[in-house]
Amino acid sequence: MPWRLRHRKRLEAGNGEEPIIDLRVERFLEPCLLLLLVEKPAHGYELIDRLNQIWLVPEKQDPGAVYRNLRRLERGGMVKSQWDTSGRGPAKRLYEVTPEGEKRLAAWASAVDWGIKALIKFLERYKATCLEANEDGKLGR
């Protein structure tokens, strides 16, 4: 499936194969983490698992990116954390969203709303130009 919300790989192909086109929304990991944390406070490792619920196509998550984002969000006051030594295994940072973070997620949501409209506009314009003759706009996978 030629689709991801992030991931940089192979935009400028090179191998024999077709270059894969992925629509990458930059920084999209941030709102995803905020949304997951609003739904339920959690620690990084758990979020890495739950992220696959949000991407359409589950794939291996990058722990580095997740932790980096969580720390940055905390620096910005969007989430706060406390060490959780209960349970088994090493201590974990339990994150929860602050009121600031909820506002930021709301801002993301409205940005996504706009984005959907713009992408639809692009797509309609594409269909109008390139799929006129065809039997009403089917796009490959």
Place this chain on the structure above:
Amino acid sequence: MPWRLRHRKRLEAGNGEEPIIDLRVERFLEPCLLLLLVEKPAHGYELIDRLNQIWLVPEKQDPGAVYRNLRRLERGGMVKSQWDTSGRGPAKRLYEVTPEGEKRLAAWASAVDWGIKALIKFLERYKATCLEANEDGKLGR
């Protein structure tokens, strides 16, 4: 309007103001140029103007990005150009899309199609969690 399909500015705010959140689709300039060129062959300077038809919010375009993208697309065989010395003013490179380029645009279109679905999924999930009580999901601008 807190919205753009590209542009990096001020993600990590800093001033007194709210950090602006823009949903940035990476490389989106590429499919926009392809679409505009499919609609009508043109040269760079003209495309810079016509780009504002595609973004929801017109704004100053970056000539550097446009020309670089056109050259890259040409290197990749997606468009081809010829010098046009007719008309007045300095010579211009007139670009048109190749069959390869049309395929690439089609691939972009289906990526955009997927992207819309994924963004909608995100938004629905957000609404479900954060706008339950409210009078049915209004999002600020």
Place this chain on the structure above:
DNA sequence: AACATATATGTGCATTAAACATATAGGTGA
């Protein structure tokens, strides 16, 4: 006691895209 494994949190490095500034050059009109 040694070792493997699962959980959990990070750092460092190379690549890439984008924003912004600057350069080059011909054409037009005062």
Place this chain on the structure above:
DNA sequence: TCACCTATATGTTTAATGCACATATATGTT
């Protein structure tokens, strides 16, 4: 000739990211 518009580029810097690697603790196994 000088200013200005058109037109096409290049250079510089920063931010985001993918990937590989480093660290630490608890648990289970031999």
